[in-house]
Amino acid sequence: MELKVYPKEELYLILMFIISLITYAILIFSIVGIIYLLIVAIFAFFTHGIFIGSVRGNSVRVSNNQFPEVHKMAEELSQKIGLDEVPSIYIMESGGMLNAFATKFLGRNFVIIYSDVLELAYEEGESAVAFIVAHELAHIKAKHLMWRYILYPAMFVPFLGSAYLRACEYTSDLIAAQLVPNGAIQGLTVLATGKRLYQKLNILEIIKQSEEEKGFWIWLSEKLSSHPNLIKRINKIYYETKDVIN
Template structure:
């Protein structure tokens, strides 16, 4: 509790609070996503200086907090970044709050003493939040993860299929497998799934790129063709038996 309190105090004292007056565009996205996920209390969001592409959600003294590292905030808020990517990143972090992952970690604290189990639980939480992000922004999921993997500029030239197969074939091995077992996050190359590619293709083809009514910036022909090619090259029909991402959204 003391270490968590010190962390929150440091964030409040040095971070930049996102409000209607401070980064209003990002604040609107957060409020919009909270409404879609039926999160009644909008979490306090801060941007802190860091050269790492990362973000996290936490909870202290009954309040939820969302922290965006400046490098990631700059990436997703740049003028040439598609808005659906912002929707995905914000929805992913809000997913931790919606699914009470922070509180549940306290309830499963005894598992911390079981080798590999806490990391496995954390990775499962990340997959869940990826699904939540994909449900709210199907076209932002693939592009958002591509940006996390290769940055804003290189992500536009990233071959998704080759990257997804990287750790399954070319870079597979004991150390690749073992490093993930010790990590709280799945390898990024595994997080871009066939389900996401299918959702991206369907959303782009239908013109509904987000969960919300307003139409976002359409995908380019190159990225759309890439999604089509990935789907056509599936090994078998079972590859497309995907989870229904909408199950993570409020009913009605």
């Protein structure tokens, strides 16, 4: 199965890569720069290590015997997407927030699912959860996490860093929609309205809203964000999956 990539991702990736390489070269050629680079790298390494340590010490690790349904879902999706190894999956309590994210540390991939998302899986929302998990696996498969370290300097370029991150989100949505077309819209609308109201949502009205709500402030808020506006993501995935699920 050929995995889709959002067209602009590659362009942003190349731009970010060039800017990062130039920054690294400047830092390395100036002796003080190497010291700064090392300090930032060590600080980032420790901050991330402590965060991963906290996740592993406070969240519940999914396995064959712990939330086995989720484990099986992750195994099947990992195989479909073409990952050699199923990432370590942890369930984190998050005070009702609905989200999930993927991260990488010392070569090991992690997917953290907020507990309220998981509750959905046990309330007839299994395909919505599958879409959310597939989206995170897509970040791993598309090497978004690996690139993030190398591209670190370019992340600070206004508008470009966030444009690249948004392109990665669209790519992961597209791949996840290929894998779980029947859970795609639900997976995204859950993020918009929560785990109960999403079932009452009028999808066509959301599509209409995404085509009507335009203007400077909406544009600017999105340009500064690491994620595309949710109603735009819903719009894109609606047209992407419309023919597959009907």
